[in-house]
Amino acid sequence: MNADLLTVALLAGAANWAFRVLPTRARTDRLAPGGWLERFLAATGPAAIATLFVAAILPALSPDLRALLPVGLGVAAVLGTYLARPSVVLATLAGALAHGLAVWALGPVLS
Amino acid sequence: MIRAPLLDGLSASLPIALGYFPIAFSFGVAATRAGFSAGEAFALSLFIYAGASQFLALALLTSGAPVLVSAFTLIAMNLRHVLYGPALMRAAGQGASTKRAWVWAFGLTDEVFGQALGALARGQRFSERYMFGLGAGAYGSWLAGTAVGAVAGGGALDGWPALGAGLGFMLPALFLALLLSILSRRQVPVIAVAALVTVGGTLWVSATVGILSGMLAGALTGLVRR
Structure with missing residues (x-):
């Protein structure tokens, strides 16, 4: 080690x-x-x-809209979920889920 | 909580455990991607047990930062935890025992603190066994997630880009949710200054300087009387 x-x-x-x-x-x-x-x-x-x-x-954060959209959706999901039900865990999972789904729908950005 | 406080604590830890597992999994994956072994990733989770610090530890250790600088950076990062114990015990009321705090209080993370404070606010009696159950569920999930992620390895998510992206977003999502949970009008200047200095320090110097200067500037803003 x-x-x-x-x-x-x-x-x-x-x-x-x-x-x-x-x-x-x-x-x-x-x-x-x-x-x-x-x-x-x-x-x-x-x-x-x-x-x-x-x-x-x-x-x-990136000027490429295709890379930025999943980030924006993830942030929006955290904010929306937390406002609906103030749970740190639920909001975190919702943000990650929204971000992952957006990447899946748009396809990964190749750098 | 009165009949089986340990089990009550464990069951109350379930939502935290569900949230911790994927974050710890992504830490295990990140650690192996950074070139560390599964055992080293597990040791970081076992001893440090603080998500953001552990990710920063990977960055510091791989960048070749001196050992003492790395350790004190991580220590400074978790200074906020000194406030949790007094706040919790004040809510628990006079006479609440802390005899076994040396065991359960290591598990007093942001989320465990929030969950325990919420339980007390709902009228539950404070119990060290409940605290142990709550902390053990969360800690166990953190260790298990790290182990699974580290064993799965850096290439585990290569065929699953959307899953990898979702797990990668877990940390910013967690910090944003934590920020919302502690947001108050009094702390807005502290948050704004910390965020701006972090951006400036990161863009003009380095990520490490951005984090340290952002935290320090934000905390110093708290000294300004309003």
């Missing part, structure tokens, strides 16, 4: 364990409401998710 990969996995995994486990024992009232740390941490989640969405969708 790749030693670099194992080191990265163990370090990141240990941090994930600490991030998820240790705060369950923390007294939430110790963070000053409206304090800078509370505001920074509160913004970290939305900032991370927005960043990850942009980073994931950017490579799929």
Whole structure:
């Protein structure tokens, strides 16, 4: 097994364990409401998710309409499904299904 | 939830497991396409257990980024998870036990957190066994999906371009759905700044710089009092 990969996995995994486990024992009232740390941490989640969405969708964007249409339909399916029933899992599956069906209907774009 | 909290947790994990399996499958396929073995792909899922971080780990490891830089990048990416435990325990109420949190709380992913918070909001009593069942179902699906995808290999989807495209879109779809789930007027500037800086950093420097600078800029925007 790749030693670099194992080191990265163990370090990141240990941090994930600490991030998820240790705060369950923390007294939430110790963070000053409206304090800078509370505001920074509160913004970290939305900032991370927005960043990850942009980073994931950017490579799929293309001036070629045949490549762009499945992306647009996938995004529309996520938005429509989430508005109809606010479930992350259902919206995700609907987006992937719409994207896959659009690629199937249009045929894959050959690069 | 009172009679068999473990089983209740497992059954509540079903929709998450159904969503996780194809994402983990596509991770397993992506890992083998990037040149890693099935065992290495499985180790990333076993130890890290965070979808976006794992995909980024593939990019960092294959690009030759230094080990410590890679590890701290992934660690920074999951910083948001520190908020989940306190939020969940506040909803669980005083007296809720966290004696076995060292086991179940590793499974506190975005979706598990959302599902648990929803159950408490619907009036269910907090139970560590329920949390264990909920987390175990999701974790098991993640590991199984990774293993199947990695064993199937990089060429598994070559004959199925539409299926490959659908699985490939699973990640942007998941992030968009998560974004919708946490969207509030207060966070709009944070999201807008993060998105714009990510685009700029990615187009003008690199994807890694785009991700790191986008997250940092968005989080710093949260410090601005409005």
